[in-house]
Amino acid sequence: MGGNLMNKILGMDRKEYFMKGHNACNGCGPAIIMRIITKAAGPDTIIAHATGCMEVVSTLYPNTAWKLPWIHANFENAAAVGAGIETALKRLKKKTKVLVIAGDGGTYDIGLQALSGAVERGHDLLFVCYDNEAYANTGVQRSGATPKFADTTSTPYGKKVHGKTQNRKPIEFIMAAHGAKYVATAAIGYYNDLHDKVKKGLAVKGPAFIKVHAPCTLGWKYPYDKTIEISKLAVQTGLAPLYEIVDGELKFTKKVGNRLPVIKYLGMQGRYKKLAKKEVEEIQDYCDEHYKFLLSLEKKGRVFPRIF
């Protein structure tokens, strides 16, 4: 499908702000995210970017893939840089939007302090985490976002220890508990939903956070033409539930009635190739419990106190 036709169908900005010619892997999930979120943000946007795959592949001097004003300082400080930009824009009395982009390492782990500080101080910015569930840029090591049992180079699936031994950090809840004005999860298989959420996140006054499930051909070990399929399966199995938390109230944006078994998703990826039957069962149990818990939260109404 040609780019212009796709844009017309999806109702997205026809202009591209993340240009072709970058060095991302074939089928890179995060690169698709960059394209969609910049379209949603539009031309009056400044981007602060953490060190990571998308920074490295897009800005090898003297080239750049970015048609928007873009800055990268260090790995862990993208949220702080974004906070500085937002404060300067306030001084300049400009309504330009601030978009902060980081991978899961720059969000869940090394970037968490700066993110926490920026949200607590109430800076008006949107932080988008492209979550490919590992440090892919350095050769796929485990992060706080890597799921249990995943085979990474720092948690290899060995005879004694089977991949990562812990599960993921619940970053969405951490952000909601901070009082972020808008928190959402997204997946590139549902690009319209991602596009809408970026618009919403940028429209609220105050800090917003979106975590995007981002399949990684290198780290997850699947054929490069399966990126969107894998993303859809993550949602359809319930492993990547799509919801928003607005003012402390959780609402699903895509509710899956008959969830597919997790093995449909796991089975397509080399990182889960060696999983024992009982480990697959544990992941299924984890998924079921979490999904049901989220559904119960949706029924409760406000689940996080508003901070104002």
Next chain:
Amino acid sequence: MAFVKFKYGKTNVISGSDAIAIGIKLARPEVLSVYPITPQTIIAERLAQFVNNGELDAEMIRVEGEHSAISAAIGSQATGVRTISATSSQGLALMHEVLFTVSGMRLPIIMPVANRALSAPINIWNDHQDSISQRDAGWIQLYVESGQEALDTAIQAFKIGEDHEVLLPVMICLDGFQLTHVYEPVNIPSQKLVDSFLPKYNPFFKLDPKKPVTMGPVGGPDSYMELRKDLHEAMLNSAKIIKKVNDEFAKKFGRSYGDGLIETYKSKDAETLVICIGGVASTAREVIDDLRKKGLKAGMVRIKCYRPFPSASLEKACVNAKNVAVIDRNISLGASGAVYNEVKALLPKKKVSGFIMGLGGRDVKKEHIAYAIKKAGKKVVEWVGI
């Protein structure tokens, strides 16, 4: 909070912290990004007072740590707004990686550093280990001796760093407690006078949707060295601008500090020169007067600008001296004091001795400096006052 009032266009008895905070205020920064640390705290408190009292029209970001303090300053300065931070010791060490990013991106952020020792053992008192340890970070480093110089240097720092021939960040280093908490008479210039000296910030480039730029890209093996060399040359070239700004300041305000890079005292005919940094110079002046009364031809050179290293000015100042005593309030563990090392390399034909003094707030007494002058040329490196 009791707000302290200052009289502009007059001499006030104020602390070094007040002096530098007022200097910064007079330069009209628009974003201040700071995190508290002893002994920088009073500088930050004064600035917070100015902002919250409406005396300084600016935004203050009270960040969650020094790493974010300097990172938020990057974002703000890159968006085209005059920005400052302030720190000390561990805070400066925590900023380490970002300091290189600031200079590499040619962002003229201005930052006072209230000099303090580094852990371990933890110690809040004065030496120069914190900022000397950042000498390779690509920041201009200006060390001051008095409250007046702190105020004046703060104003100058913006003009130096923001010059389009320079575009470098500037650290203004002042001795923790021994200057930050010491009260002295300081002339506070009027806002009008400062405005006539320091133009509005005119960014060379900025983050602007109307003209998008990519800042902070990847520099591969084919470009990295050239970019580092550009940065190095900008740093070397900044010496010229620092001198020029010192001269311009003298014309406008009637005060100057040596040639802007170093300040000398009775150095022309001195057989023995003591080289030092910061407030120790005030003690050294007295020692030199005492020794001269006894017939010893002693003199002093105070390094005001440590980066860029003032090689030409120092060589000229030391041309007639036989012996040189370098006082270091830092130690490059396993080698020597940093300043000694560099002076020795600069003056291969002189007898240069290094003296480590005043670490972690240990008093540097007159007898310590007199000892260094007497032993200059005879010792290699010695610890004094222990």
